[in-house]
Amino acid sequence: MTSAVYPGSFDPPTLGHLDVLERAAALFDQVTVAVLVNPDKRGLFSVEERSDLLREATANWPNVVVDSFSGLLVDYCSAHGIRAVVKGLRTVSDYDYEQPMAHMNRSLTGVETVFLTARPEFSFVSSSLVKQVAGLGGDITAYVWPSVAQALTTRLRPPAG
Numbered sequence: 001m002t003s004a005v006y007p008g009s010f011d012p013p014t015l016g017h018l019d020v021l022e023r024a025a026a027l028f029d030q031v032t033v034a035v036l037v038n039p040d041k042r043g044l045f046s047v048e049e050r051s052d053l054l055r056e057a058t059a060n061w062p063n064v065v066v067d068s069f070s071g072l073l074v075d076y077c078s079a080h081g082i083r084a085v086v087k088g089l090r091t092v093s094d095y096d097y098e099q100p101m102a103h104m105n106r107s108l109t110g111v112e113t114v115f116l117t118a119r120p121e122f123s124f125v126s127s128s129l130v131k132q133v134a135g136l137g138g139d140i141t142a143y144v145w146p147s148v149a150q151a152l153t154t155r156l157r158p159p160a161g
């Protein structure tokens with residue numbers, strides 16, 4: 001069985017992430033979406049909230065599991081028998097950021113990184129931009145699924161009073 005891990009902050013997850021995940025799930029026997037636990041960076045949503053949002057969106061994909069991890073990604077891979085990391089690429093700058101980590105991971109334990117290019121319609125979508133637009137009342141329903149949009153509205157624009 002060939003397993004892969006799709007790691008990220010997913011704060012929040014977007015339709016761009018989901019597109020990469022769906023395509024990865026068609027390539028591997030199992031894909032684990034691994035939400036990064038970063039104690040140094042408090043996100044808008046907790047790791048549990050991000051994980052729940054991802055679980056809801058992937059409930060009907062039998063070979064996708066959601067987990068969280070902290071520390072070295074290659075250690076998570078070794079502990080779970082995973083030999084491939086999946087990363088989505090939107091732009092050249094994504095590649096510039098991901099390339100050194102891909103080389104380091106292969107150098108450390110032989111884990112390979114598989115890059116999937118984002119669909120053009122998501123090439124400009126980032127979690128931070130989605131949060132920024134949502135916080136200013138913009139319509140982000142083209143970039144996230146409904147429960148993420150609802151969570152953003154509730155968290156960023158609570159009803160007055």
Ligand SMILES: Cc1cn(CCC(=O)O)c2ccccc12
Nearest residue numbers: 008016017088089118125126127
């Ligand atoms: C939202 C988003 C972020 N990135 C970069 C890194 C990450 O996956 O968080 C993407 C790559 C492909 C498709 C969408 C995305």
